[in-house]
Structures are given as C-alpha cells and as structure tokens.
Amino acid sequence: MKDSLNIKAALKGKKPRNFPMVSRVVYGPGSFDQLGEILQPLRTPGKETVVFLMDDVFEDGRLHGRVPALKEDLLILISASEEPKTQQVDALVAQIQSKCESTPVAIVGIGGGTLLDLAKAVAIMMTNTGSAADFQGWDLVREKALYHIGVPTLSGTGAEVSRTTVLLGPKRKLGINSDHTPFDQVVLDPDLAVGVPKDQWFYTGMDCYIHCVESLNGGYINAFSSSYGEIALALCKEVFLEDLSPAEAREKLMMASWHGGMSIAYSQVGIAHALSYGLSYVMGTPHGLGNCLVFTHLEEFYPEGVRIFEQMRKKQGIALPKNVTRSCSDSDFETMTEVAYSMEPLWENALGEDWKSKISRQQIREIFTKI
Template sequence: MKFRNFKTVPKMIFGRGSFDQLDDVLADERTELDDFVVFLVDEVHKDKPLGQRIPATGKDMVIWLDVTDEPKTTYVDALTVEVQEYAAKQVNGKNPVSVVGIGGGSALDLGKAVALMLTNEGGSASYQGWDLIKNPAVHHVGIPTISGTGAEASRTTVLTGPDKKLGMNSDYTVYDQIIMDPDLIQGVPKDQWFYTGMDCYIHNIEALNGTYINEFARAFGEKSLDLCNEVFLQDHPDSDEKLMMASYMGGQSIAYSQVGACHALSYGLSYVMGYHHGIGNCIAFDVLDDFYPEGVKVFREMMAKHNITLPKGITKDLSEEDMEKMIRTASGLAPLWENVYGPSWQEKVTPELLRNLYSKM
C-alpha cells in the first residue's frame, strides 16, 4: 500500500495583530532593488482600514479582486497576464518575489492560482486536476479575512473552467506562509460568516463519516468539529480565534481524508447555477439526512440559532439540459463519492439518485 505524502504550510503566524508582521515576512523575500510583491486583495477591503494597512512599497502591485463570482480560470489567466505585462514594463519581465492573497476562500484560491500560473505555461484550465502542475509556484502568502473554507491550509485552488469546476491540486499549490489574525474576521456580514463557517463544519462531517478516514484526519477533524460547535452553538467569547483554528484544522483533516456527497452536489450547484461555495454547501447539506443524519440535525439547530433561512425550490424551474449538466458535474468527482461509498461507489451514485437530491433543493 502506498501512503499519501502530502505537503503542509511550512510557516504560519497566529494571533491578534499578527497582520502587522506581513512586512517582516516579505522583507525576507526582497533581496534586490527591483524586487516587487503582488497583493491580490478582496475589493471589499479597498476603502476599509485593512486596505490602508497593506505594506506595499516601491514597485509593488495591489490588485483589488472582484469575487462576485466563484473564481474562474479566465479570471486567473487575466490576472496573470496583468502581472506579466506590468513586470515587462517595470522590471524587465522578472516575476514578483511573492504573491499575497488577502480575503476569503475565493481571494485565497486566486492568490494560489496566480502564483502557480506565473511559473507554468498555458491557461489555468489545462491544470484542473491532480498533480498536473510542473513547476514550483512563486512564493505566496495567504491571509484569511473570513474563516471556514480551509483554503489557507489546502493543496488545491478550486476554479470554474469552461468544462468543469475542479481544483488545481498540487503540492506546489500550498501556501509558503499563512498569517492568521483573528482581528481580520470581525465585522463579516452574518450570513456570509455563517455560510463560510458551515463549509468547515461540513468538511468535518463528511471526513469523519467517510471511508478515507484515519487517525491523522480524525484528530484534526474532531477538534475542528468541537470548535465549530463552540462557535455556532455556544456563542463562545473567543469565537473568532476558534473559528479561524477550526478552518485551518479542517483543512489539515481533509489533506489526509476527503470531503463527500455535499461537496460533490455543491460543485454542480456552483458550476451550473452560480451559487457561491458556502451557501451552495448549505443548500445541498440540508437534503442529506440519509447520508449524515446527526450532522444535518445539528446543522439545522445552528441555522435556527442564528436565524438563517436557506433558499428553497431553487431547481424547480431548471431546464433538463442544466439538470443533466449538474448531474454530470456531481457524478464526475470520483474521490468524493468513493469517500462516501467505497470503491463500488459507481453502483450507488446513479443519475436517478442525484436528480432526486437536486430536486429536493
């Protein structure tokens, strides 16, 4: 048996106020006068205090990201070209010494993707899959300003391409450095806070109930789940710190296990109907009583506690063509379904099963 040899984030800083150490981290990468850093920042921070604290100097680039939609391969390619054209004019075409992604899961995924595409030729759609990246990425730093996706810890950057929604999964994708500052997630809108936090909760439920589970993944997943319960059921006074660590530990758990039915269905919702990952997961999870009965029960308690109401009947007017596209997207995620059912998953995951689940949403 061959065991997975996976890479984790080699350097991390955690604590309130730790964002201020970003300048010190980048100083270690700046060794020549024309070295520059690219900051990819969720545009929600543009006119906010955090936007004024970005330690950009000299020839550095600050790009404000539009994350209205889930990250697309076309957007990654456009951002990469923007950086390359800037570099050609300013520094004889040399790559930045670091790419810094600041924001939620979409901004973190875009930071990872651009860092990869600056050193790998062709469009990002050609790298959607497992271990297709050939060259190491530019040094890259991830700084979450909302917690739950685990994007700061994972080896994937999830992208919607012309044919599919699928990550660029690679050891080269993993951030070289993350900074986890709980101060940065204060003031996130309630619905967004909940939906993104539920991504972490659902990660854990799927991993802990999956066929891929082992003691490494269980150790991280159980602690992450405990933290989620404290945050969403107990109104814990340290909830920002706890949710930030739950997100990181959930990402670590998935590295040696896998997500499951909810994420497979959510990918279909996102690819065809445009739902963001967090709310898409919640819509899908709410119909999975037969898969994760206890997890769904507690999820509904969390929704009730925080007065969250999910959209209903979202697929009732869907065309047959779009329904079939969602079914194809969901059924194409073999590792996720194998984590649910084991090696014989194809006998269970029929178009009829998926259609029935989508019809309940």
C-alpha cells in the same frame, strides 16, 4: 483516470504520500501588521515587486491602508461575489506580466476562500506554461510556484492550509491539487474577520463543519485525518451552538478552519461537496452557501450531521434561500448532475468502491430539483 487512481491510492493508505504543508504561520490578533516584516527578506535590489490580490470589499476600509505595499508593488482589487475561474486566473497572470518589469518575488492573497484560491493558482501559473484549466486535477503541476502568502479574512474553507485551489473551468469545477499549491506562509489574524455579515460568516463556517462530517464519516478516514477533523468539528459546535463572545468565536472558528483543512490532507470530502460543485458550476452559487443548500437534503447519508446542522442554523437565525433551482432547464440539471457524478473520489469516500450501485444520476438530479 490516472490522476483519480493516484489520489485514491494515496488517500486510502495504499501508497502513503509525503504531502507538503504550510511551512510558516503567524497567529494572533493584530498579526496582519507583521506582513511587511515577513515580506522584507524576499525583496532584493532589482527584484522587489510583490503582488497583492485583495478582496475589493476592503477598498474603502482601514485594512486597505494597512497593506504594506511599496511603490513598485502591484495591488489588485478583486470581487469575491463569484466563484474563482480558470479564465480569471489566466487574465490575472497576463495582467501581472504586463505591468511588472520583472517576475514578482511573492503573491499575497488577502480575503476569503476565493481570494486565497486565486492567489495559489496565480502563483502556480506564473511559473507553469499553459492555462489554469490544464492543471485542474491531481499532481499535474511540474514547476514550483512563486512564493505565496495567504491572509484569510474569513474562516471555514480551509483554503489557507489545503493543497488544492478550487476553480470553475470550461468543463468542470475542480481543484489544482498539487505539492506546489500550499502557501509558503500564512498570516492568521482573527481580527480581520470583524464586521463579516452574519450569513456569510455562517455559510463559510459551515463549509468547515460539513467537510469535517464528510471526512470523519468517509471510507478514506485515518488517524491523521480524524485527529484534526475531530478538533475542528468540536470547535464548530462551540462556535455555532454555544454563546461565545464575538472575539472568542472568531478565534475558535479560525482554528476550526485550520484544523479542518488539515484533516483532508490525508482524507477526502463527500456527497455535499460533489453536489455543491455541480450547483456552483451551473448557478455560480458561492461554495459555502452551496454546501448548506445541498446538505439539508442529505439526511439519508449523514443523519447526525444534518440534525446538528439544523440546530446550528436555527441557533444562528439563518434562513436558507428557497427555490434556487426552480428556473433551471433540463440541460442545466443534466450539467449539474454530470459535474457532481464525475467527482469519483468524493463518492467513493462516502459510499465505497461500489458507489455507482448505491446512487444514480436520477437520484442526484432529484436532489438538485429540491434545492
């Protein structure tokens, strides 16, 4: 409860926080090829190892061969088919410690939100004792993380710029929210998104759109957050409602993701994310898809946002899966509901301090049964 109160005070402006942000960023088509140059100053005699965590979708592609890994480095290919887990972070840390003779000089995450969140979490847990699950919450990390670099190959989650790394834990889905979480360096190369399947591109982009809608319509909104959120929202509308060239769409969505992630540094997401956390925890539903599945049922709370979402979905020819929760048991629905209901800051942002009088567990459960 103390952590929740701290973040609410900060977000609502009662006690302004000096939040850290990404200190260095390189942007532009082809900028991935600067990664070796960026890493070189970190390498010193006797301490040169870099750990690359990379989406295994690139295993047989050209990007794999462009990774600037030296013989002493460790390249770990990871499937992004499931949401990142605290147990997975712990296993990766153990693997790195067993294979590296000395502490790595950097952790590099290459992929979508799952790989970026894993890279941030691993960097934290390389210097902090315990399980990643112990640090789910706000401002629980005490030791500075290893130097970590994010290279997004998908756009929309904002993971490349946010101060959180969202993980499925043994009891809940919740981020490690801390001043030590943001990347030290980010490489924004829109060309890395070439070839992304259209449905995945849409779902991930909608993560950005939806959290902008939630932030801009929430009670925690302020001038800092709205300035970034409004830019991100406008860019999303361009990308998904206008007829842009593929290259222009990639660049604009990458910028939307960046600004969208910045927009929630001093604000918060809302109902769709709370429900999506519950859905992902039980069903393992990818975060972007989960947001889309729940958002279609939130017209009561975000009428204009849902209306435009449906326009975007139809324009892009996306058909959402149906009957996703049909096989869920009573226990499953109860767990989903409790995980969603426990996300107090998100509900308060959306509905106010008296949010518990405006929505019940039963109403939340009924939304899950419609998905």
